[in-house]
Every structure is written in C-alpha cells, then in structure tokens.
Amino acid sequence: MSDEQRQRQRLDISRHAVRLFAEQGVAATSGEQIAQAAGVSERTFWRYFPHKESCVEPLLTKMVDAFCVVLRAWPPELELIDHLREAYTPVLDSASDEDVEAVLEVVRLTHGEPALRAAYLMLRERAEDALADVLAKRLDLPPTAIEVKVQAAAMSAVLKVATDDVAQASVEGVTQAGLDGHREQLATTLSLVLRCLSQAAAG
Amino acid sequence: MSDEQRQRQRLDISRHAVRLFAEQGVAATSGEQIAQAAGVSERTFWRYFPHKESCVEPLLTKMVDAFCVVLRAWPPELELIDHLREAYTPVLDSASDEDVEAVLEVVRLTHGEPALRAAYLMLRERAEDALADVLAKRLDLPPTAIEVKVQAAAMSAVLKVATDDVAQASVEGVTQAGLDGHREQLATTLSLVLRCLSQAAAG
DNA sequence: GCGCTTTATGGCACTCACTGCCATAAAAGT
DNA sequence: ACTTTTATGGCAGTGAGTGCCATAAAGCGC
Numbered sequence: 001m002s003d004e005q006r007q008r009q010r011l012d013i014s015r016h017a018v019r020l021f022a023e024q025g026v027a028a029t030s031g032e033q034i035a036q037a038a039g040v041s042e043r044t045f046w047r048y049f050p051h052k053e054s055c056v057e058p059l060l061t062k063m064v065d066a067f068c069v070v071l072r073a074w075p076p077e078l079e080l081i082d083h084l085r086e087a088y089t090p091v092l093d094s095a096s097d098e099d100v101e102a103v104l105e106v107v108r109l110t111h112g113e114p115a116l117r118a119a120y121l122m123l124r125e126r127a128e129d130a131l132a133d134v135l136a137k138r139l140d141l142p143p144t145a146i147e148v149k150v151q152a153a154a155m156s157a158v159l160k161v162a163t164d165d166v167a168q169a170s171v172e173g174v175t176q177a178g179l180d181g182h183r184e185q186l187a188t189t190l191s192l193v194l195r196c197l198s199q200a201a202a203g
Numbered sequence: 204m205s206d207e208q209r210q211r212q213r214l215d216i217s218r219h220a221v222r223l224f225a226e227q228g229v230a231a232t233s234g235e236q237i238a239q240a241a242g243v244s245e246r247t248f249w250r251y252f253p254h255k256e257s258c259v260e261p262l263l264t265k266m267v268d269a270f271c272v273v274l275r276a277w278p279p280e281l282e283l284i285d286h287l288r289e290a291y292t293p294v295l296d297s298a299s300d301e302d303v304e305a306v307l308e309v310v311r312l313t314h315g316e317p318a319l320r321a322a323y324l325m326l327r328e329r330a331e332d333a334l335a336d337v338l339a340k341r342l343d344l345p346p347t348a349i350e351v352k353v354q355a356a357a358m359s360a361v362l363k364v365a366t367d368d369v370a371q372a373s374v375e376g377v378t379q380a381g382l383d384g385h386r387e388q389l390a391t392t393l394s395l396v397l398r399c400l401s402q403a404a405a406g
Numbered sequence: 407g408c409g410c411t412t413t414a415t416g417g418c419a420c421t422c423a424c425t426g427c428c429a430t431a432a433a434a435g436t
Numbered sequence: 437a438c439t440t441t442t443a444t445g446g447c448a449g450t451g452a453g454t455g456c457c458a459t460a461a462a463g464c465g466c
Contacts, residue, residue, distance in 0.1 A: 122321055196400060
C-alpha cells in the first residue's frame with residue numbers, strides 16, 4: 001500500500017474521531033466506536049493509531065505542514081510580514097472548510113481535555129523543530145544554536161496565541177474576515193518578534 | 204490527612220518510580236511494581252497518581268516551583284542577571300543531591316520516552332503560565348497580553364535549552380562547576396532575551 | 407490467465423492501566 | 437468511649453493497546 005493511501009486513510013479516520021471527540025468527549029469515545037465510524041475493524045484502527053489521542057494528529061499536522069511549507073518558501077529578501085500576506089492565504093484555501101473547522105475544534109477541545117492537550121503539545125514541539133530548521137538556514141546557524149531555538153520558541157508562542165484566538169473567535173463558524181484578521185495579527189507580531197530577536201542575536 | 208503529608212508521600216513514590224523508569228524503561232515498569240517499591244498497595248498508588256507518567260511530576264515541580272519562587276522574589280530595581288546570580292544557587296542547595304540527579308535523569312529520559320515527554324511538556328506549560336504571571340506583574344500588563352505570553356515563552360525556551368544542556372552534561376554526575384556554568388548561561392541569555400523583548404513591547 | 411510472495415486486514419485472546427464498590431482501619435472530633 | 441470522617445486495601449470490571457495467527461487482497465513473474 002502506498003504511503004499516500006495510508007495518509008489518506010489516517011486522515012479519514014482522524015475526521016471521524018475528532019467529530020466523536022467533540023460530540024461526546026474523548027474519554028467517552030472508545031476505539032471501537034471510532035473504528036466503526038470509520039468503517040475499519042478495531043484491530044486495524046489500532047494499527048493506524050498507537051493511541052486514541054493521536055487521532056487528532058493527521059488533521060493538525062496537515063495545517064502545521066502547510067504553514068511550514070509557506071515558511072520554507074520565504075524568500076530571503078522579503079520581509080516576513082509581506083511574505084505571509086502574500087502566501088498564507090492559499091494555505092487556508094487549500095484545505096476544505098470542514099477540515100479548518102475541525103482543526104479549530106480540536107484546538108478548543110485541548111482546553112479541558114488533558115489527553116488532547118498532551119498530544120497537541122507533542123505536535124507543537126515537532127513543529128517548533130521544523131521552525132528552527134527554517135530559521136537556522138536563514139540565519140546560517142546550526143539548528144541547535146540557542147538563538148535559533150529561542151527565536152523558534154518565540155515564533156511558536158505567537159502562533160499558539162494566534163491560533164487560540166482564532167479558534168476562540170470562530171466558535172460559531174469561521175469567516176473570511178476572521179481568518180484575515182488572524183493572518184494580519186500573526187504577521188505583524190511575528191515580524192516584530194523576529195526582527196527584535198535577530199538584532200539581539202547579532203549584537 | 205494534611206496536604207503536606209500527601210505531598211511528601213507523592214514525592215516519595217515519585218522517587219521510586221523515577222528510579223524504576225530509569226532502570227528498566229517506562230513501559231516495562233508496571234504500576235504494581237512502583238506501588239510495591241514505594242510500600243503502598245496498588246490501589247492507593249493509583250489514587251495518588253492518575254497516570255503512570257505523572258509519577259515524575261512531584262520531583263519536577265519541586266524544581267520548577269523553586270525557580271518560580273526565585274523569580275517572584277526578583278526585585279524590580281535589580282537586573283535579572285544579578286538577581287539570578289544571587290538567588291539561584293540556594294535553589295539547588297535546598298534540594299538533596301539525589302533529587303537533583305533524579306530530575307536531570309527524568310529530563311534525559313524524556314528524549315526517548317514519549318509518554319514522559321508529554322508529561323514534561325504539560326508541566327512546562329503550567330510553568331510557563333506561572334512565568335507569565337510574574338512577568339505580567341512586572342510589566343503591569345494582564346497575563347493574557349501577547350507581549351507577556353511571548354516573553355514567557357521565550358524565557359521558557361531558554362530554560363528548556365539550559366536544562367537540557369546541564370542534563371546532558373551531567374550524565375556522569377553533577378558537579379558544582381557544571382551547575383555554576385548552567386546558572387551563568389541561563390542568567391545571561393535570559394537577561395538578553397528579556398531586555399530585547401521588553402524594548403519591542405514598549406516600542 | 408495462473409501460482410507465488412508480500413502485505414493489509416480481521417478475529418481472538420491477552421496484558422495492563424485505571425476505576426468503582428465495598429469493607430475495614432485509622433484518625434479526628436465531641 | 438462513641439461517632440463520623442477519611443485513608444487504605446481487596447476485588448472485580450472496563451477499556452486501551454498488543455501479539456498471534458488465519459485469511460484476503462494486492463503485486464509480480466510466468
């Protein structure tokens with residue numbers, strides 16, 4: 001079976017799982033139930049997901065990966081704020097509206113569902129590493145350099161706050177205006193923090 | 204039973220659990236085994252710890268709390284770097300050497316033990332919130348302000364890197380010189396980042 | 407088309423993390 | 437001393453997750 005097929009299968013199960021998590025809570029949703037909803041046997045379900053909470057991973061990584069792609073495409077001569085204004089919109093358009101809603105739903109669920117929170121944090125840490133790689137290339141430093149790690153962490157924090165904001169704001173459904181505001185806040189704050197921390201690293 | 208007694212009991216179990224985790228891995232250590240080592244029944248063990256991995260919490264929070272106490276005692280007129288040089292040493296002295304070793308062992312274990320990593324990240328997030336509170340008071344801003352959160356995240360990142368460094372450096376036992384170097388690196392980097400981000404927030 | 411190997415799936419039994427329930431012991435209050 | 441509360445232990449049960457094997461299905465040489 002191709003990797004692509006497996007990824008699509010995981011994503012499909014992920015969608016069902018998140019819906020069930022939102023409807024009845026994580027604890028009240030059994031692996032058997034998710035498997036049944038996704039139309040696979042329980043045994044294969046556990047083969048696709050080592051833990052129940054990791055069901056949220058495919059949906060979330062889809063978004064994180066998209067953001068990382070945008071970041072990697074950041075041309076050296078451009079200001080981050082301008083690049084994001086240009087390139088960040090397609091990210092949200094590339095995903096189906098339902099998936100965007102689902103991701104924000106997961107973000108909301110992580111407050112109040114410790115198991116999901118833990119999975120979320122693990123994923124964010126992976127994303128932070130990816131961020132550090134991008135920054136390292138840009139600053140021509142090893143990804144292990146402390147300046148790189150601190151900058152990556154600060155960016156990650158900005159992303160986290162912005163994501164929480166938009167998730168909170170779009171409880172009653174996402175709007176284009178909401179997403180635009182999100183992108184704008186993200187771009188300005190990220191630019192500010194990066195410029196400032198870069199100077200500190202250089203000085 | 205007093206809270207204090209309960210805390211001491213949890214800490215005691217925590218020490219046994221960490222030792223077992225280090226000796227044979229988390230997966231290979233059963234709740235029954237930890238309970239037996241700590242001299243309580245399995246049932247009471249599960250009453251003290253909702254999850255196996257949360258056994259590391261008491262030991263880790265002891266250190267985190269100690270650092271937060273130091274931070275809270277940071278006088279407004281003093282530079283952070285000077286305050287840490289003055290006040291951070293007693294923190295490490297206040298804990299028994301075995302506990303310091305155990306904490307560093309846990310930090311090392313979190314690389315390679317995803318379950319412990321997740322618990323570690325949850326705890327770090329709580330610590331970050333405490334950090335944000337301290338910063339908010341200092342900057343006279345609400346703890347929810349984005350500048351506060353970003354600064355807290357950056358500090359948290361510095362702490363994380365420094366902690367990982369010292370944990371890695373003291374595989375063969377901690378030395379006073381190692382701890383001193385740790386404190387010095389922590390103090391200088393924290394000061395730099397804070398000064399820089401404060402300017403950004405003010406500008 | 408047909409065998410053969412590989413791989414994905416399902417079923418089953420099992421372990422173990424964790425919980426609810428009750429019975430008892432210890433502590434605390436009067 | 438008596439009662440009430442609270443901490444503990446035992447026991448049985450649920451559900452997450454795993455190992456094992458049997459089968460189905462996909463890929464491949466012919």
